[in-house]
Amino acid sequence: MGSKDREGFLKQFTVYALLICIGFIYTYPILHMVSSSMMTLDDLLDSSIKWLPSSLNFENFRQAGESMNFWTALWQSAVIAGVPTICNLLSCSVTGYALARFDFPGKKIVMGIIILSFVLPAQITMIPTYVLYSKLGILNTVWAFILPALFGQGFKAPIFILIFWQFFRQIPKVLIEASRIDGAGHFRSFFKVALPSAAPAFITVALFSFVWYWNESYLTELYVHGVYGQSNWTTLVIQLDNFAANFSGYQQTATNAATNLNESISMAGTLLSILPLTILYLVLQRHFVESIDRTGITGE
Amino acid sequence: MEEKKMTYADKKALRERMKRLKPGKLERRYARMGYVFMIPWFIGAAVFLAYPLCMSFWYALNNIRITPLGQKFTFLGYGNFTQILIQDPDFVVELVNYLTSTVLSVPIIVVFALIIAMMLNMNIKGKGFFRLIFFLPVIIVSGPILGMLNSEGAGSISAVDVQAISGAIGSVLPSIIAEPISDLFGNMITTLWYSGVQILIFLSGLQKIDRSMYEAAKIDGGSGWECFWKITLPNLRSMILLNTIYTVVFISNNSENPIIVLIKESMFSGTKEKGYGYASAMAWLYSLVVLLLVGAFALILAGRKxxxxxxxxxxxxxxxxxxxxxxxxxxxxxxxxxxxxxxxxxxxxxxxxxxxxxx
Structure with a gap:
């Protein structure tokens, strides 16, 4: 901000100190989780050990992973988050394009409904939707997530529609008009002109949609996993939610002696369940962090 | 938003011109193509939004029992609502808790996001690294993970004596206010974790403010403090509103929220008076409260010119x-x-x- 020579050393120092302190506090739960997930029971009870475990111990991860059915849950999480995300991309981009390009009568009402449906808690439509899904026979299958996403009513779809709307508004109208003069129809100018230039919006929506579907537990449990666990579908987050129950079940069936559930094991389970997304985040960090800049959702 | 910047005369002239220039037939036909692109959304809104909304209202007025022959409706009128408000031991308590904790934590989250965003917007090294850290919670925040961390005591700083703070607060304030406050202190970090997206929104807002405004202010002798109040804050007004609403919605839909857990529980409760109808009535009450809260925040923040x-x-x-x-x-x-x-x-x-x- 401004010229650098006016900012004294003290100010710079304070900012760094503050950022590092707050950053440490901010990541404290994660650090705590990492360190205690590797502790053995002895380490946990030993009050002299606070941060560093006496030895690297991966036994906790093995037990937590096995009790959570890690690989199955990982695969199913990817499907439950991935397929609706693709549907979200399709439906929200089309809707956003319609809102940005065409001045059809009633557009304002549609926008109002979209914003209202963002603010409205999901619980209000949850129960009839549940009944509807069970009538359609898609309850406890992934279709319960795919179908609404295909029609622009997926989880947090209003945000994605608004992102696309904002993005398509920035594309110069001249481009579309030029393609029209060249003889392209509406769909052609959408697919050939608008879509290719909307890559940043697609990346942003894909990332956020994936992450939000992945982390959703309430609706996933209701629609896909089943409240009593009727279906075979599960996600890492739900497995974590039922961690204690899963673990005691595992304990009884495990062939090699499993320890009792302790803090280390639950922390190991938590770490396992956030690990896939964290790796994804570290790989794609630039896209995540610059996402909001690029979609210009904050530009008026 | 551009309309705001136009003067009155401009606006009037434009309006008159628009009136004269009615969209032609071709233009109107072109505009109507928008409906074609909207078809998926229209279907979705009808099937997954309007229909459930109406049904949920109908459900809320009924007692629904699931029998082997299907659902059995008994019309109750507002019976469900009165029962929730008068007889249910949990709902009203949880609702008040939700309200106080939201009203408390929303300003904290938004202000925290603003402070972090302003620091990250400065000319510092390692900006990317800090951004990485402060955005990390967005990736990992989910109900069960927060629940796990909070229950293992990782949600607060162990150096801060939470017990002492909550004890002190409890002795001063009545328990209905003190409880959410001490809860807030207990889960301070995980509360701050909600501010990832908000930080990014503020950051991109800050980058859009014209540098020359600060330079002009500096020439006129404005201090950093004055610059903040007179330039930064007014320019971020719409973003503050956006972030506030986002935060409220986020907290309301968070699966750790006890009210929505309560709604789900009563949905599948086997007792005679509860069930789908009762849960729908709860959902309606809850939604009403959330809407009012969002409206109140919007009014406070957007009202000022x-x-x-x-x-x-x-x-x-x-x-x-x-x-x-x-x-x-x-x-x-x-x-x-x-x-x-x-x-x-x-x-x-x-x-x-x-x-x-x-x-």
Whole structure:
């Protein structure tokens, strides 16, 4: 901000100190989780050990992973988050394009409904939707997530529609008009002109949609996993939610002696369940962090 | 938003021009193509939004029991609502808790996000690394993970004696306010974790503020503090509103929220009076509260116009009033002159008026 020579050393120092302190506090739960997930029971009870475990111990991860059915849950999480995300991309981009390009009568009402449906808690439509899904026979299958996403009513779809709307508004109208003069129809100018230039919006929506579907537990449990666990579908987050129950079940069936559930094991389970997304985040960090800049959702 | 920046005269001229330039037939046909692109959304809104919304209202007025033959509806009217509000031991308590904790934590989250965003916007090294850290929670925040961390005591800083703080608060304030506050302290970090997206929104807002404004302020002798209040904050107003609403919605839909857990529980509760109808009524009450809360925040934050705009508006009003006054005087003068003219033509001018006009 401004010229650098006016900012004294003290100010710079304070900012760094503050950022590092707050950053440490901010990541404290994660650090705590990492360190205690590797502790053995002895380490946990030993009050002299606070941060560093006496030895690297991966036994906790093995037990937590096995009790959570890690690989199955990982695969199913990817499907439950991935397929609706693709549907979200399709439906929200089309809707956003319609809102940005065409001045059809009633557009304002549609926008109002979209914003209202963002603010409205999901619980209000949850129960009839549940009944509807069970009538359609898609309850406890992934279709319960795919179908609404295909029609622009997926989880947090209003945000994605608004992102696309904002993005398509920035594309110069001249481009579309030029393609029209060249003889392209509406769909052609959408697919050939608008879509290719909307890559940043697609990346942003894909990332956020994936992450939000992945982390959703309430609706996933209701629609896909089943409240009593009727279906075979599960996600890492739900497995974590039922961690204690899963673990005691595992304990009884495990062939090699499993320890009792302790803090280390639950922390190991938590770490396992956030690990896939964290790796994804570290790989794609630039896209995540610059996402909001690029979609210009904050530009008026 | 661009309309705001136009002056009144511009707006008027534009409106008049728009009125003259009615969209042509081709233009209208082109606009109607929008409906084709909207078809998926229309279907979705009808099936997954409008229909469930209406049904949920109908459910809320009924007691629904699931029998082997299907659902059995018994019309209750507002019976579910009165039962929830009067007899349910949990709902009202949880609702009040939710309200107080939201009202408390939303400002904390938004202000924290603003502070972090401003620090990250400075000219510092390792910006990317810090951004990485502060955005990380967005990736990992989910109900069960937060629940796990909070229950293992990782949600707060162990160096801060939470017990002492909550004890001190509890002795001063009544328990209905003290409880959410000490809860807030207990899960301070995980509360702050909600601010990842907000930080990014503020950051991109900060980057859009024109640097030259700060330079001009500096030349005029404005301090950093003044710059913050007079330049940064007014420019971020719409973003503060956006972030506040986002935060409220986020907290309300968080699966750790006890109310929505309660709704799900009563949905599948086997007791006679609970069930789908009862849960729907709860959901309606809850949604109403959330909407009111969002509305209240929006009103507080959007209601204020900034000083400059106010002054401009006042000046415009004044000028319009003057113009009106001038016109009225002119019209009166013209009328009077015409009357005098008429009278003079008829030759009935009294000495009084002649003398006056001659004067």
């Amino acid at each position: 900034d000083q400059y705009e106010k002054q401009v508006k006042r000046a415009v009003k004044l000028r319009k009033k003057e113009a009106r006054e001038k016109k009225r005087i002119e019209r009166r003068n013209r009328r009077n002159a015409a009357r005098i003219e008429r009278k003079r033509e008829k030759g009935q001018i009294t000495s009084h008026t002649t003398s006056r006009s001659d004067y």
